[in-house]
Amino acid sequence: MKLKYIAxxxxxxxxxxxxxxxxxxxxxxxxxxxxxxxxxxxxxPQGSWPAPLRPLEIRIYxxxxxxxxxxxxxxxxxxxxxxxxxxxxxxHAVVATEDRRFYDHGAIDPIGIIRAVLVNIxxxxxxxxxxTISQQVVKNVFLSQDRTMARKAQEFVMAxxxxxxxxxxxxxxxxxxxxxxGANATGIDDAARTYFTTTPEKLDLAQASMLAGLxxxxxxxxxxxxxxxxxxxxxxxxxxxxxxxxxxxEQGAEAYKKEILERK
Numbered sequence: 001m002k003l004k005y006i007a008x009x010x011x012x013x014x015x016x017x018x019x020x021x022x023x024x025x026x027x028x029x030x031x032x033x034x035x036x037x038x039x040x041x042x043x044x045p046q047g048s049w050p051a052p053l054r055p056l057e058i059r060i061y062x063x064x065x066x067x068x069x070x071x072x073x074x075x076x077x078x079x080x081x082x083x084x085x086x087x088x089x090x091x092h093a094v095v096a097t098e099d100r101r102f103y104d105h106g107a108i109d110p111i112g113i114i115r116a117v118l119v120n121i122x123x124x125x126x127x128x129x130x131x132t133i134s135q136q137v138v139k140n141v142f143l144s145q146d147r148t149m150a151r152k153a154q155e156f157v158m159a160x161x162x163x164x165x166x167x168x169x170x171x172x173x174x175x176x177x178x179x180x181x182g183a184n185a186t187g188i189d190d191a192a193r194t195y196f197t198t199t200p201e202k203l204d205l206a207q208a209s210m211l212a213g214l215x216x217x218x219x220x221x222x223x224x225x226x227x228x229x230x231x232x233x234x235x236x237x238x239x240x241x242x243x244x245x246x247x248x249x250e251q252g253a254e255a256y257k258k259e260i261l262e263r264k
Contacts, residue, residue, distance in 0.1 A: 062142060066161040073141050074174065079189040081200050083173040086188055089205040091172060092246040093212035097237050099133040100244055103168055107134045107159035133175050134159040140178040176200075181211060182218030195223065196260065205247065206255040209237040223261050231256075 062069040074080060083091070095102050101109055109132050131139075138158035143151060162171060181191035188200045191214075196207050203211070213233035214221045223230035238252035247255075 063157065063161065066158070067165045070141065070162070070165070070174075074177075077177055077187060079187065080177050081173075081187070081189050083169050083176075086173070086176055086200040087203040087208060089208035090176070090188065090200065090203045090211065093205075093208045093237055093241060094176065094215075095133070095172070096241045096244050096246055097212045098136065098215065099131075100240070102133050102172070105132065107163040108132060108156060131155075132159065134162050134171055137171055137175045137178065138162055140180075141174070179215045180218050181214045182222040183224055204255075205238075205251065206234075206258040206260050209241065209252075209255060210234045210260065213237045227261065 099109070101111065105111070135155050138161075139145070139155055142158060143155055166174070176188040178187060180186050181188075181194070183194050185191040185194040188211075191211055192198050192200050192203055192207075195211065196203070198207070210223060210230060210233075213230065213236065214223075216233070220226060221230045221233045235256055238247070238256055241247045242249045242252045
């Protein structure tokens with residue numbers, strides 16, 4: 001009986017993935033699509049490419065040319081910060097909070113999903129997410145925020161492509177440059193300047209732990225609007241960092257006590 005349900009789920013997942021690949025196009029960089037279409041027209045005489053194939057080519061472009069599509073998106077980011085120009089506390093805070101097994105798993109982390117569910121049930125609130133950083137990257141860059149099985153299947157496929165073409169540090173770099181931190185701040189450079197009038201490489205532990213806590217619910221945890229909630233979330237981030245060995249409990253306590261913003 002269990003095998004029957006597994007087979008049904010696998011078939012449904014395959015259908016969802018196939019449907020998305022063909023009919024539910026992600027938010028692909030428009031210039032890249034236009035370039036691909038233009039090149040195709042130059043290679044073949046006008047009218048020799050059947051009309052029904054044109055939209056299909058456009059829809060599957062990010063899957064067939066993922067690296068190029070991603071690079072086109074990155075080039076459009078106003079201020080793109082290299083990973084070595086982002087402070088270690090910021091990198092560690094994000095990994096500890098968003099995807100603690102980031103450097104150990106592939107595109108998907110089944111263990112992380114199960115752990116996140118158990119931790120959140122035990123705490124009575126959403127402390128950890130089940131999506132990997134790779135999944136969040138493709139969602140931030142290409143996909144909508146819809147929570148459907150079809151969109152999730154699309155996310156899985158693109159996350160595997162991301163892991164294939166980019167290193168872990170490159171993926172973390174893209175994540176930090178595309179994550180939304182609230183207060184109209186997208187990307188780590190914008191966030192560092194908006195909240196602390198500093199640069200990503202100068203973010204200290206107190207600042208980094210607060211920023212890392214924002215991405216889960218940017219509006220609610222916005223320290224400029226809801227300081228107490230932001231501090232509570234910061235404490236959670238510091239606790240996770242200490243549990244995973246990035247900092248000592250004493251360092252976490254000291255960072256938490258540090259006043260980095262005026263209370264509002």
